[in-house]
Amino acid sequence: MRFGKILSIVALSTLGATFAFQSQTADAHRTSSSLTTMIWVEADQSFEITHRLHLHDVQQALRNVIADPSTTVFDIKGQAELILYMAGTFMAESPQGPIILDPIGAEVEGDYVYVYQEARLKALPTAVSITDLTFHDIYSEQENQVNLEYKNQVTSVVFNASENTAKVVKLTKKP
Amino acid sequence: MIFQFTNRTRAITRNVVTAIAVTLIGVSVQAGEVGSGAKKFKQLGTELPTPNVYRDATGAPGPNYWQQSADYKINVTLDEENKRITGSETITYTNNSPSTLRYLWVQLDQNRFNQSSIERRSATVSRANSRPRTAGDNDRFSYNQLRAHQSRSDTEHGYQITAVKRSNGGALTHKIVDTMMRIDLPAPLASGATTNFSIDWEYNIIEEAALGGRGGYERFEDDETYIYFLAQWFPRMAAFTDYTGWQHKSFLGRGEFTLEFGDYDVSITVPEDHIVSGTGVLQNPRDVLTAEQRSRLDKAENSKTPVFIVTPEEAAANEAEKSTGKKTWRFLAENVRDFAWSSSRKFIWDAMGHKQDDKKVPLVMAMSFYPNEAEPIWSKYSTHSVAHTMNVYSKMSFAYPYPTAQSVNTWERGGMEYPMITFNGYRPTKQDNVDERTYTRNIKYGLIGVIIHEVGHIYFPMTVNSDERQWTWMDEGLNTFLEYVAELEWEENYPAFTGKTNLLDTITTYMRSSNQVPIMTQSDSIIQFGPNAYSKPAAALTVLRETVMGRELFDHAFREYSRRWKFKRPTPSDFFRTMEDASGVDLDWFWRGWFYTTDHVDVGVASVREYKVFTGDPDIDNPIKRAESAANEPEAIQQIRNRAEGIEPYIDGFGDDLKDVYNENDRFTTSNKDRNSYQSYLEGLSPWQKRALERAIEEDQFIYFVDYENKGGLVTPLPVTLTFADGSTEDMMVPAEIWRRDAEFVTQMYIRDKQVTSVELDRAHQIADADHRNNTFPQKVSSSRLKLFKSDRNSRDLMADLLVKLKTKKEAEKASEGEENVPLASTQ
Structure with a gap:
């Protein structure tokens, strides 16, 4: 079997109303998902962060929630809207203090949108606390996986739309 | 004699080795854990079931x-007005097992939609909007959830079993257990015996878009028309096997099924303007088709392109008419493990005869059924895709075993398979301001x-009858592999996986993840279902x-595996054993690494050292060594600058008085002692x-010691490319057995x-290596995506400016509008 994906508008309403997009995922082949690689670059003492998002998800989100219906991620304005949005959804900090993520840019390749961030630090932190809420407010089944890579070892953490707590990855400096 | 090893450097270093060196004891620079190779190459002993008289040690x-x-x-009637079917069936069941059976189990998959099903009662929902500025107790209720709730409230779902009877009409005791029903036999069914019984049932068809599923109906709101696609729609005999007894694990919506083979005679009564597509061969075309349609079918048998049996215009006319009379379509299907059908007045129907070199089934009718909403892409690609699938899969396994192969458009996305019939998604989109429907690249290749994929499933698992309720990968993984083979034979650069052609470049992200389970995990417990059960097994087989x-x-x-298990029920060990048995290749290490662990492939070239065989004759070797020394050890910069500044060496101020034999001869000067x-x-x-x-001196060859390291853990063959000074290259394949003693660090000469x-x-890129940065010696400069992006200063600066402005x-x-917030009221 192969699974399909259907988008439909969702209204949340008790006293007021808000609108968001929702993916039906009971039988979804491709649930809304993202993959982020966060790599520690020893030479630069920095984290390189690359978010890979599905083009279709980004376009729907930009047009219907993040910005206005004329927005497209194929132009730089739409990319900037996405980057600003993600500045509020993807966060990292360490026991040594906040990790400032500098936006670098975004680009579209094939079915994916890549968003780049960078964090320059004075030294490798002992741990990184990550929160990735990207599109959690838009797609109810959004699943974000973050692969943190240090010294060729990958640690994966996953953020489902039903959870908003940070996840901690400990980093131990190898001899 | 020199036999030195160097640490990893950025260039191949030259060392010398005399002829004596070949008798020297080698020095290992680095080694993996003792026994690491033995662990990776340990034969699959206890992991596989013991061979027995039902499944032998060869995998046959x-x-x-x-x-x-x-x-x-089976007789079934579609009540279109009430979206309901009523059916009755007589099952003839033969007990070929050595056991005597006192009861039988029947699957009632529609019961999963019942409010009291295990699946419904164990369902969970997402909670709380978690975006920071609105985080809190913001539980959500989506339109999809609302529609599903209303659909369940309006309509009762699940089977209504109205009768279970013996062949003489007497009632049979039965007990429904979620999606299963036990039928108690009046007398034990002995080995080799046959029994007959009948079941009458009815149920309300689900609206698939509301509840999700593998069958149901699709509603087209614009003109209030419908497509019905009936799957897992009749009480089906549960499988009884030698490896697990009754396969009566409740259907929770994911792990699909395995069933018994048999012959089907199915009569389907539907509105008279409907076109019906079903498993098997239509038996009464004179009753349900016009003379013109029958003529077109005859013509299609010998056509090399699809022929319309029902044209788009005729389908549109049917939709508009909505007649109320009834017709019965009768289908026969031999030796199939299931039966599905679809019915609609919306259907366009095209067909094309597919000839194959097979005495039993020389002609297969490749056919497609779809509404006008699926045009223009379906008439262009669907039936050709069906035919292409048969070409490739038959080459890889066995000739297509049935007389029809059908593709039916029943939904927007996704697909599902049954014998001879498949339900497939992907449609073009209708823009508001354009009359024509258009389709994207994704839609086109998604459809093909x-x-x-779904037609391929007619081979696996509809013919090679593996058990998906236990091992999803056995049909989804094998089938995704074959789908990939077929896609790459459809056209070059086919965007098969995430828009890319090479699966082995896309699977590595998943394989490096830490949140995985092995492929050999029971279907309901799999994490990351798609990569685990579809893509990774496909990558492994590639x-x-x-x-x-x-x-x-x-x-x-x-092909041998396919032949052995055609119309039979294989388990993973049968596949593993057959692949080894028929090829003569020990693959236990491969199955262990790819199917029983979550290791990934990451190998690298750690070091390369170059040597030449010297003569040993000091009068010949020493001048060469002197030249090499000069090349490898440049003159000290201090000495050069001293000379440039005119600093005279101290001894030069005394003529030859302070000079002796050592000033006249360097360390490479040959002495009589050397000779x-x-x-x-x-x-x-x-x-x-x-x-x-003498021969080595004459041939004057280069000798290389190359260190390979295995960082990912999964042992793999090494496709090695040597590039020579003249620009030529040599490719060689080092077998995976190189890792059999040390699975972490090895050296070849x-x-x-x-x-x-x-x-x-x-x-x-043929081994699914996760990191190619360490694959070349000397190392190539490689940049990450981010670094490449950053190198474009203009676009980066432009983005920075825009971000500030925005x-x-x-x-x-x-600031001017006040903080936006979403008020949600609690009833408490």
Whole structure:
């Protein structure tokens, strides 16, 4: 079997109303998902962060929630809207203090949108606390996986739309 | 004699080795854990079930292999007004097992939609909007959830079993247990005996878009028309097997099923303007088709392109008419494990005869059914995709075993398979301001891919009857592999996986993840279902075919597996054993690594050292050593600058007074002692050693010691490319057995006539290597995506400016409007 994906508008309403997009995922082949690689670059003492998002998800989100219906991620304005949005959804900090993520840019390749961030630090932190809420407010089944890579070892953490707590990855400096 | 190893450097370093060196004890620079190779190459002993008389050690069905059979005669009526079916069936069940059966189990998959089902009662929902500025207790209720709730409230779902009777009409005791029903037999069914019984049932068809599922109806709101697609719609005999007894684990919506083979005689009564597509062959075309349609079908048999049996215009006319009379379509299907059908007045129908070199089934009717909403892409690609699938899959396994192969458009996305019939998604989109429907690249290749995938399932698991409720990968993984083979034979550069052609480049992200389970995990417990059960097994088999075994051995073994288990029920061990048995290749290490662990492939070239065989004759070797020393050790910069500044060496101020023999001769000057030593050495050589030395000196070859490291854990063959100084290259495949003693660090020696300038691993990306940055020696400069992006200063600066402006603008807007928030009221 192969699974399909259907988008439909969702209204949340008790006293007021808000609108968001929702993916039906009971039988979804491709649930809304993202993959982020966060790599520690020893030479630069920095984290390189690359978010890979599905083009279709980004376009729907930009047009219907993040910005206005004329927005497209194929132009730089739409990319900037996405980057600003993600500045509020993807966060990292360490026991040594906040990790400032500098936006670098975004680009579209094939079915994916890549968003780049960078964090320059004075030294490798002992741990990184990550929160990735990207599109959690838009797609109810959004699943974000973050692969943190240090010294060729990958640690994966996953953020489902039903959870908003940070996840901690400990980093131990190898001899 | 020099036999030195160097640490990893950025260039291949030259060392010298005399003829004596070949008798030296090698020095290992680095080694993996003791026994690491033994662990990776340990044979699959306890992991596999013990061979027995039902399944033998070669992976073939054993001498006493058995499977049950179930024949069905079914009458079903579609009540379109009430979206309901009513059916009755007579099942003829034969007990071929050695056991006596006191009761039988029947699957009632529609019961999963019942409010009291295990699936419904154990369902969970997402909670709380978690975006920071609105985080809190913001539980959500989506339109989809609302629609599902209303659909369940409005309509009762699940089977209504109205009768279970013996052949003489007497009632049979039965007990429904979620999606299963036990029927107690009046007398034990002995081995080899047959019994007949009948079941009457009815149920409300689900609206698939509301509840999700593998069948149901699709509503087209614009003109209030429908497509009905009935799957898992009748009480079906549960499988009874030698490896697990009754397969009566409740259906929770994911792990699909395995069933018994049998013959089906199915009569389907529907509105008279409907067109019906069903498993099997239509038996009464004169009753349900016009003379013109029958003529077109005849013509389609010999056509090389699809022929319309029902044209788009005729389908549109049917939709508008909505007649109320009834017609009965009768289908016969032999030796199938299931039956599905679809019915609609919206259907366009095209067909094309597919000829194949098979005496039993020389002609297959490839057919497609779809509404006008699916045009123009479906008439262009669907039936051709069906035919192409049969071409490729038949080449890889066996001739298509049935007389029809059908693709039916029943939904927007996704697909599902049944014998001879598949339900497939992907449609073009209708823009508001354009009359024509258009489709994107994703829609086009999505459609072709899903049809190949679902039609491919008619081979696996509809014919090779693996058990998806236990092992999803056995049909989804094998089928995704074959789908990939077919896609790459459809056209070059086919965007098969995430828009890319090479699956082995896309699977590595998943394989490096830490949140995985092995492929050999029971269906309901799999994490990351798609990569685990579909893509990774497909990648594994691609590596097996293209790199480990080669196409000839793999294809032979895979065809043998297909032949052995055609119309039978294999388990994973049958597949593993057959692939080894038929190819003569030990693959236990491969199955262990790819299917039983979550290791990934990451190998690298750790170091390369270059040597030449010297004569040992100091009068010949020493000048060469002097030259090499000069090349490898440049003059000290201090000495050069002293000379440039005119600093005169102290001893020069005394003429020759302070100079002696050491000033006249360097360390490479040959002494008589050296010559005597050489003569002694020559006299000590045996005749064969002398001959070998003379030949080596004459051939003057280059000797390389290459260190390979395994960082990912998964052992793999090494596709090695040597590039020579003259620009030519040499490719070789080092077998995975190189890791059999040390699975972490190994060294190979290569002797070549020409000088090597680089050593590269996996340049064709054929082993699913997760990190190619360490694959070349000397290392190539490689940049991450981010660094490449950053190198474009212009776009980066432009983005930075825009971000500042946009952020400023948004903050100003927020300040003027007040903070937006979503008020949700609690009833408490």
